[in-house]
Amino acid sequence: MRLPPRRRRRPSLAALAALGVSVLALLAGCASGPVGPPTLTWYINPDDGGQAEIAKRCTDAAGGQYRIATSTLPRDSGDQRQELVRRLAANDSSIDIMSLDPPYIPEFAEAGFLAPMPPGVAARVSQGVVPSAIEGASWQGQLVTVPFWANTQLLWYRKSQVASMGLDLSKPVTWDQVIDAAVARGTKVEAQGKRAESLMVWTNALVRSGGGQIITNPGESNPKLVTLGLTDPPAVEAARIMSKLANSPAAPAAFSTADEDSNSEALQSGTSAFMVNWPFVWSKVTKAAGEGTIPANTPDDYGWTLYPQVRADLPAAPPYGGINLGIGHSSLHPDLAYAASECITSAQNTAYYFESNGNPSARFASYSDPAVLAKYPMAPVILQSLTLAKPRPQTAYYAEVSGGLQRTFHPPAAIVPGPTNQAAQDLILGVLRKERLL
Amino acid sequence: MTTTVEKPTTTSASPRHAASEKSRSEARLGWYLAGPAFAVMLLVTAYPILQAFYESLFDYRLTDPANRSFTGLTNYGVILTDPVWWDAFGVTVLITVVTVAVELVLGFALALVMVQALKALRPVLRAAILIPYAVITVVSAFAWQFAFAPDSGFVNSWFSFLGLAPDTDWFGSPGSAIFVICLAEIWKTTPFISLLLLAGLAQVPDVLQEAAKVDGATWWQRMRRVTIPNMKAAIMVALLFRTLDAFRVFDSVYVMTAGANGTEVLSFLAYRQTIARLEIGLGSAVSVLLFISVVLICGLFVKGFKVDLSQARGE
Structure with a gap:
């Protein structure tokens, strides 16, 4: 007896609510x-x-x-x-x-x-x-556009691990020095090896730090006329450094899927001594220490300095x-x-x-x-x-350039300096001419 | 896709029954009843397909509409001569074949369990088996990704007795990444196949089973000679639906690897050209080719294996 009126009331309530x-x-x-x-x-x-x-x-x-x-x-x-x-x-x-x-x-x-x-x-x-x-x-x-905030990457390190390495971090250091020191000490260097925009950020910083450019005629609005500097010596040198890190014992675990977050956790836990990353890692480590998920003195062990150089005679061009x-x-x-x-x-x-x-x-x-x-x-x-800091290549076809580079430069362990550069250059130019898929 | 499946049955049905007045009026009534649905179907499936085909004939970038130009079949030429397309095609076929084969065996086993379970247990069992299918694909893909991730996952430590290193990078190489993707797909869609097979099992007449039993047939003989031949149509329909679905795999790949490490599949390729590169023309051409592949698979099943869709619906 009670069921029918109830059933009837429900939809009417819903209807009333909807009306309201x-x-x-x-x-x-x-x-x-x-x-x-x-x-x-x-x-x-x-x-x-x-x-x-x-x-x-x-x-x-x-x-x-x-x-x-x-x-x-x-x-x-x-x-x-x-x-x-x-x-x-x-x-x-x-x-x-x-x-x-x-x-x-x-x-x-x-x-x-x-x-x-x-x-x-x-x-x-x-x-x-x-x-x-x-x-x-x-x-x-x-x-x-209106400039709002500006980000850049630093070289972050664990002071306690670096102390015994004999590396003077008060002066600018090179990628080779950092990788060699980490290998000698049996620790890791964190970078972004994942196939994502972060790989483009890393590659661009290395190319610019070596005095090169990924797009040599920035500002060109016709995609078919864009020229690339990916086979020039600075880009080949960038590929050498990426391949050196990825194939060295200092490469982090799962390097081909490592992103900024996994990097920051590896430095927090101390499995890695070095990391290139954005400053958000500082708020992350102080927050984790405050919450007690990591030892409270971890932030005190954090050191920072300028992004590593590619050549000792040229200042770094951080992302x-x-x-x-x-x-x-x-x-x-x-x-x-x-x-x-x-x-x-x-x-x-x-x-x-x-x-x-x-x-x-x-x-x-x-x-x-x-x-x-x-x-x-x-x-x-x-x-x-x-x-x-130097921005990434400025072009209306940025997604194609970045996507093409990510596909050829990933995984970093498979980079062969020279041939990989040529492959990236061919792919990106093909994609810009709409002759290749991405 | 659904329209292609339905079309042959509707068109071949009408002339056959044209003989008598009664059947003609029945056919007319059929059209009156199904017509509106058919029209809506045309509107929501045929129209976008035609639009995609039209767009695929142009060189058209969403951010550069002024330079849109007609290029005929050039986009198709670009795609079919690019190794990227064929690599993605290979990976898609591999994922389809592996998942559908494993799901068929597993789904059949689950259907047998459900059919033979006690009556009281059956609803509970059915619900339990259905749960993975109710999970949203993206959610299940994330769950599997977290499980296999070297930093947050448990798989590496749980299966360390098999010799797994704690930092095994499952998504770092094509083989292991495709293995995890297949695993996630199988976990999620086996219930679908097992439900379709359960319906098929229920259609096998008990009389035949009993007769075979009386004649002294073993379980295996009954399975091979009675059960499976009687549910062939249901198996084929289950296979067809799952193959079409598996061929369009997207979510798991998108979440787990984003196409990296040799896991690019066709629908992801279409996504990348259309959504990431904003090349509407090229992306539409990839979609049209993907659609044609699906139609070919469908045709192969319907003609090649003589799947009678109407029979599977119990008509």
Whole structure:
């Protein structure tokens, strides 16, 4: 007797709830649509909540001019690009501000996906910004995105293991020295051997450190006319170093699948003495020590210095990374979006982002901020590294160049300096001419 | 894909019954009932396939729409002369053959267990066997990847008595990576095949089994002479569905190796050209070729092995 009425009530409840939700949605739509300030959507890469906090601060600072809402992109930078490109190609007007990985900026600029930068903005947002960040935010010599934060890799090491190696880390060291010292001591050197963007980062840093370039005519917009320097001596030398590490006893376990996270864990556990990696490893190790998952004195054993050199007579060209802000071409409020991006990248907000999330600022001023220095004792080395850092090849066809290189230079243990370079050059040129698959 | 399977049955059925008025009106009623579904099917499958074929004739990059140009069959030429396509084709065929063969044997064993289990146990058993199939492929791929990872996985330490080194890198070489991918696929889709086979087993008439038993046939003889011939149609349908599915393997490869270390498969190749390179033309051509491969497999099963799909549905 009780069953039928119950059965009848359930759907009606659900219907009522649905009705309520839709009425609420309608009301909300009415409220925030024409009456309130315009909402700018900021597509952010996943972080520790720093960008959401900055969005809140800038909304408050705007005094009712605009509101910033954040929307999170996928974790992997290639996936971020894919999601943004699909939406931008469909003229999605909800994309106001985008956190962009620098290598994809030329592609976005060339495709007309970025709203033109108002004249005054370029001068204001490049003031006091490190040169590598300005280079990474530009295309064809013009600033097309707003520099936000700038990343670079350091050489991290365990002081206790390095002490007995006889390696003077107060002076710049070379890759050969680091690998030989690790082999002699029976320990490992962590680098990113996984077939991913990180392999391209490593290769590019080695080629640039040796004085070479992967694309010798950057800025060429016709893919068929792009020329590569992958068979030049610096690139062959880069291949030699990669192959030397991968085939030496100092290569970490599972080197062909090693990424930044597994590298950082290996240095934490002490199975490796050296590692090239981004500064996020510092917040990671201090957090783990604080939580008690590793011995509390582990961070004290961490040392850091500039990225290793390829040649003793040339300074290293460490990797440059980070995030710059692009304004979507279909945004309904490009002016407000540019105003908001100026707020987001202010000296105060970038210093906050560095201090709270561990993502280094693109502004010189942040590196003398006492809060930053207290938490990141390596900040001066990061700044020094950022002034030396070189971006990855700038081309609208970056995905093809990086993908082609990843396929031929992976696994690193199979690299044969010379023939592998030739294979990479042939594949990338074939792909750019649309004669090969990737 | 589904439309290709259904088309022959519908078109060959109508002329055969054209003789009498009654059967003609029945056929008409059939069209009235199935027509809307057929139209929707055309809309959601045939239209994208035609669109993909159209796009495949162009040199078209999503970020460079201004330079879109008609190139005819050039994209197909590029793909079919590239060793990357044939490598991916080989890996796909290998994964398909290995997983389908193992799943057929395992699935048959599970179906026998289910059919012979006590009535009270049967629903529980069926649910337990079905669980892997209910898990989302990406989730199961991550689970298997974590299990075999040298840093967080347990496989290396659990099976150290087999001589596995603690830092064995399963995803570092093609053989072991494909082994793990196959294992994940088999774990996940064996339940599907075993359910289809269970339906087939239920169709074998008990009378025949009993008659064979009375005649003194052993278990093995009954299996070979009675059970398997009577469920041939069900086995073929299970094989066909799984082969088509296995040939389009994507999730496990994407999660575990992203195509590295010689594990590139065809659908991943299509993904990379279309989504990563944004070469809509080239990517569509890969998809069309993949589709043609699937149609050929389907044709091979339907014509070659004389699979009667209507019989398997119990008509």
